[in-house]
Amino acid sequence: MTEHSMTLNEDQLQLQKWIHDFAENSMRPIAEEWDEREEFPFPFVEEAAQIGLYGWEFMAEIMINDKTGLSTPVALEEMFWGDAGLGMAIMGTGLAAAGIAASGTKEQVMEWVPQCYGTADKIALGAFCASEPDAGSDVGGYRLRAKYDEATDEWVLNGTKAWITNGGIADVHVVVAVVDSELGSKGHASFIVPPGTKGISQGQKYKKHGIKASHTAEVVLDDCRIPGSCLLGGKEKLDERLARVREGKPGNSQAAMQTFEATRPAVAAQALGIARAAYEYSLEYAKERKAFGRAIIENQSIAFMLADMATEIEATRLLTWRAAQLGKSKGFKNAEGSMAKLKAGRVAVHSTERAIQILGGYGYTREYPVERWHRDAKIFDIFEGTEQIQQLVISRAISGIRIK
Numbered sequence: 001m002t003e004h005s006m007t008l009n010e011d012q013l014q015l016q017k018w019i020h021d022f023a024e025n026s027m028r029p030i031a032e033e034w035d036e037r038e039e040f041p042f043p044f045v046e047e048a049a050q051i052g053l054y055g056w057e058f059m060a061e062i063m064i065n066d067k068t069g070l071s072t073p074v075a076l077e078e079m080f081w082g083d084a085g086l087g088m089a090i091m092g093t094g095l096a097a098a099g100i101a102a103s104g105t106k107e108q109v110m111e112w113v114p115q116c117y118g119t120a121d122k123i124a125l126g127a128f129c130a131s132e133p134d135a136g137s138d139v140g141g142y143r144l145r146a147k148y149d150e151a152t153d154e155w156v157l158n159g160t161k162a163w164i165t166n167g168g169i170a171d172v173h174v175v176v177a178v179v180d181s182e183l184g185s186k187g188h189a190s191f192i193v194p195p196g197t198k199g200i201s202q203g204q205k206y207k208k209h210g211i212k213a214s215h216t217a218e219v220v221l222d223d224c225r226i227p228g229s230c231l232l233g234g235k236e237k238l239d240e241r242l243a244r245v246r247e248g249k250p251g252n253s254q255a256a257m258q259t260f261e262a263t264r265p266a267v268a269a270q271a272l273g274i275a276r277a278a279y280e281y282s283l284e285y286a287k288e289r290k291a292f293g294r295a296i297i298e299n300q301s302i303a304f305m306l307a308d309m310a311t312e313i314e315a316t317r318l319l320t321w322r323a324a325q326l327g328k329s330k331g332f333k334n335a336e337g338s339m340a341k342l343k344a345g346r347v348a349v350h351s352t353e354r355a356i357q358i359l360g361g362y363g364y365t366r367e368y369p370v371e372r373w374h375r376d377a378k379i380f381d382i383f384e385g386t387e388q389i390q391q392l393v394i395s396r397a398i399s400g401i402r403i404k
């Protein structure tokens with residue numbers, strides 16, 4: 001298999017089947033219940049940990065050991081085909097792990113990523129805390145401050161983070177903070193807040209439109225003191241970077257942005273899983289449901305909707321897999337990661353909406369899963385960079401102009 005082949009290898013086919021079976025047998029049957037309960041599904045994530053689907057080893061297998069880039073999108077499409085809320089309950093910790101991998105030293109990655117996941121018998125959770133109440137897309141507007149206390153070699157964090165997946169229930173919080181407010185987004189650094197640290201707490205828990213099994217809350221840091229060693233990348237590197245930026249030389253790209261760029265094709269694959277679930281369900285329904293004495297799929301208007309859904313899903317998968325391969329070979333040219341995420345979010349929203357249409361009145365009720373999938377799909381136009389932010393990234397990449 002060449003590096004840019006779209007063919008899955010034997011291991012990937014097995015991975016796909018394994019996760020598909022788990023999605024079908026362990027996710028689909030409980031998805032409605034956890035959507036209604038709107039709380040973090042600990043027993044489910046514990047079950048996933050027991051079979052090796054939640055844990056740093058699993059993440060390393062699909063993200064690092066796989067050299068083709070395709071294992072991650074293949075795994076996530078199947079998982080989110082099962083259910084997006086439960087899928088996010090498994091994957092939320094991955095945001096923290098990616099944040100550590102993006103900014104931490106090798107030693108920090110080895111020390112903290114396993115702690116984000118815990119063990120199969122005692123799971124832990126991680127949270128990546130970047131967004132704030134007054135600054136989501138506008139990362140230059142973050143206000144949460146980190147001040148260095150030289151006397152004790154500690155960092156002191158103060159401020160509030162908003163919309164944080166696993167926020168407040170996580171064991172390890174990765175927090176993006178302002179260390180030099182005059183440098184905008186170039187004055188940020190990322191920190192680990194270890195388990196049991198005083199001064200970190202959960203603020204409001206949000207009541208959401210979809211992915212309700214995933215916990216989303218504010219995180220409040222009030223004179224939260226962490227050891228100097230919890231600065232990701234280390235103080236020496238930070239001081240060097242800040243000095244370069246102050247001299248007007250380009251600094252490294254911002255910590256939060258690095259994390260988002262690396263994860264976009266994976267997020268696209270999640271949206272793709274929801275789109276495919278809706279398509280498959282409505283295709284079967286359209287073959288069964290009779291109106292005017294014939295199956296509704298015999299009407300072109302219904303069949304063509306399904307033809308469009310199938311075409312969009314195939315196109316999205318190609319874009320997503322290619323973006324994942326380019327991400328692996330560090331070959332992004334025209335923001336293909338953002339293209340995949342933009343397209344997949346839209347396709348998921350559109351496919352799930354069409355699925356409701358195909359199911360008619362039944363599609364609008366909670367008796368059938370398509371309305372839940374539609375609610376779940378919408379988040380993919382919003383988090384990990386909104387639709388408009390992806391357009392901004394793509395338009396800058398293709399034009400070389402700093403579009404505003």
Ligand SMILES: Cc1cc2nc3c(=O)[nH]c(=O)nc-3n(C[C@H](O)[C@H](O)[C@H](O)COP(=O)(O)OP(=O)(O)OC[C@H]3O[C@@H](n4cnc5c(N)ncnc54)[C@H](O)[C@@H]3O)c2cc1C
Pocket residue numbers: 095127128129130131133134135136137138162163164165166208211216379382383384385386387388389392404
């Ligand atoms: C369920 C959920 C889970 C989340 N999980 C996390 C998490 O784990 N960690 C984390 O850090 N964050 C998380 N987020 C936050 C998420 O990333 C932000 O909500 C998102 O980045 C948008 O920010 P905002 O909500 O402040 O919207 P805003 O940035 O205020 O945007 C509002 C609208 O304005 C548009 N807009 C803004 N700026 C521009 C511009 N320059 N050009 C054109 N249009 C623009 C946006 O596209 C959007 O339509 C989560 C959010 C949700 C809802």
